[in-house]
Amino acid sequence: MSRVARHLVIGGVAASAMLVAAACGPSGTGSSGEPAGEIAELDYYADQQGSQAWQQILDTCAEETGIRINRQTVPTDQLLPKVLKDASSRTLPDLLFTDNPTLQQIASTGALTPLTDYGISTDGYYESIIKAGSYENEVYGLAPGVNGLALIYNEDLLAEAGVEPPQTWDELTAAATELSGGGKYGLAFSAVPSEEGTWQFLPFFWSNGADLSKVDSPEAVAALRFVTGLVDSGAASKSVLNWNQNDVADQFVAGNAAMMINGSWNLARLDEEEDLNYGVVPIPSPRPGTPPVVALGGEVGAIPATGPERQEAAAKVLSCILAEENMLAWDEAHAYVPSKVEAAERFAQDNPAMRPFVTQVETARSRTAALGEQYPKVSQALATALQAALAGQQSPEEALRTAQEQAGRS
C-alpha cells in the first residue's frame, strides 16, 4: 500500500467514524432531572403564511422558556410516513404537531406519552378536541387551535343574482343552480380520493344523521345523493373530483365559483384579494332549525417518548404554546378557532368573520371519537365511494354498500 493510499484509508476510517458519531447524535446525557436546553419540533405548516405565523409562536415560546427549538416542517401527506420512519429508528421529534385524526394511530404504537404526566391541564377545552386527542382514556394531544368547514360566498355575485346565503340543503341547491352558467359554477368543494375528500363530505353525512359505524345507512345514501345531485345538475363542476381545498379556494378567488365549502384558514388569503367581498355562513343543514355537524379539524401537539429531560423541555414549550395569549395570537394569525371555550367566545366577538366557525366548533365532532384507530380505513372507503358516485361509476347506494364492505374487511 502506498503512503498516499494509506492516508486515504485512514482518512476514510476517521470520516466514517465521525459520521457514525454524528448519526448517533447527542444521546445519553445522563438523567439530571433538568429539562434539556433544546428540542426538535415537527409540523406540517408548509405554506408561506401558515409557516410564518407558526414560526412566530415558536419564537415567542423559545424566548419565554429559554429552550432552543429546532423546527422541521414537511408537507402534510408526508408527516405520518416520516413519524413512522422516525419511530422505527428511535429518532422521533420531541414535540410533534399532527392532524388530529392521525393522533390515535400514532398513540397506538406506544410512542407517545400522556400529557397528564407533565401536569398539562385539559380544563376549559372543547370536549370534542379532548376526545380527538385521547387514546384509551389518556390525553396524548392538545391543540392550540381548531378549525372546521363553512360555506364561504362571494357577496357581489350573490347580490347580483339576488340570492340569499343558503341555510338548508334545498336553498343550497336552488342558490347554486341559480348562480351557475356561462362556464361558472354556483358551488365548489373538494372530493379528492383521500382524507381531504372525506373531511369535506362528513358535514353532509353527519348533519343528515348518518354514522361512521354504518356508512351505507339510508341517511348516508341520502347525503351522498344530495352531493352527487349538485354535480349532476351542473351546480358544481365535475372537477371537484380533482380539486384539493387549495384548488377550491383558487376557483373561488378567480370568480369561477360563487360559493365554496372551505376552512377558516383560507380567510387570511381571501382578505388579501382587494376586489373580493366575501361572507361566511355555517354549512347548510338538511332541515331548517337543525344545526350542522362538521368534522373537527386542527393539529394537536404531542410529546413522544424521547427521554425524560427532552420530554420535560417539550412539555414546557407545549404549555407555552397552549397558554391563552399565545393560543389567541396563533389563531388570529392563522384564522383558527381557539380550542378553549371561553377564549373562543371572546375571539368571535373580536373577529366577526370567524363567528360561523366558532358556532360550528360547538357542535363539531371528532372524526376518531367513535372509531379510534379504525377511522382512517373507513375514511378511505368513504372517499372512494364519493369518487365512484360523483364520477357516475356507481349509484350512491352501490358506492356506499361497497364502502361498507371495504370498511368491514380486516
Add this chain to the structure above:
Amino acid sequence: MTVLAQQRTEPAAPTPHRRRRRGGYRLAALAFLLPALAYVVLFFGYPLVNNLSMSLRDYSVRSFYTGEAPFIGWDNYAAVLRHPLFGEAVFNTAVFTVGSIAFQFGIGLALALFFSKRFPAGGLLRSLLLLPWLLPLVVSGAVWRWMMDQDHGVINAALRALGLADGPTPWLTSPGWALPAVLIVNIWIGIPFNLVILHGGLRAVPESLYEAAALDGASAWQRFRHVTWPLLRPVTAVVLMLGLVYTIKVFDVIMVVTGGGPANATQTLTTWSYQLSFDGDFAFGQGAAVGNLLVLVATVFGLLYLRSARSSLAEGGS
C-alpha cells in the same frame, strides 16, 4: 531415470510459487470487488430482503415502534390477489406501461430520425425537446393537471377553438378518460429519453453504409429497414428495457395528476401499493407484497433482456 525424474520435477518446482501468486491475485480481485459488492448488498440486498420479510408479516403502524410483526406466511399475498382492486390495478399497469413505451419509442424514434439530418436550428430544437426531462415531475404534473382541467383548461379551450370537440372533454374527471390522460402526460415525459438515446445510436451507424445502399438504389424505407433498424437493434433493446423498468414503477406522475382517481380509474400497482401502506389501511405487509410483485415482473424482463443480449453477443462473435 534420474534425468527423467529431474525432468518431471523441474516443471513442478515453480507451482507452489505460482499458486501463492495466483492466490494473491484472487485476493486483490476480491478486494476490488468488495466495494461494489458491499454497495449492492447494503443498498439493494438489504431493502429487498427487508421488503420480502415485511410482506410475510402482519406489519402495522404499531410494528414501527415496537418492532413486533407476527409472521403470517403468504396471507398478505392472498389478500392482495383476492382484493377487488387487484385486477384493475394490473390492467391499468399493463395498459399504462405498454401504451407509454409504444408511443414514447415510436415518437422518440421518429424525432431521432428527423434530427439526424442536419438543418438550421436543429441543435436548438433538439435541446428544447429535452425540456420535459429537465423539469421536476411534480412541476410538470401540476401544470398538466391545470391544462387538463375540464372547464378552464387550455387543452379543452384549444380543442374547442380548433373545432375538434363539441363539449369539454372530461380528461381527469371521467373514469374512462383519466387513464388516457395520465398516459399522454407520461408519454410526453418519456419522449426526450428515447430521443436522446436513439439519436446517439443513429450517430453510430456509419454514413458509408447509407451511401452504399443509395448506390444500390435502395429507397428511404429500405435504407431504414435494412441499414438503420438492424444496426440500431442493440440500442433499441436497451431503450425498451430501460423504458419498461422506468414506466412500470411510475408513481409521481399519476399521484400528482389524478391521485389514482377518479374512482380508482388510474390506480396502478405502484400507487395501489402506496395506498395500501399509507392511506387508511396501513396494511404495510400488503403494500410490500404488491411492491414485491412489481420487483418480480421487472426482474423477469431484466433476465429476458440479459438473455437476448447474450445471444446477440454470441451471434456477433460467431
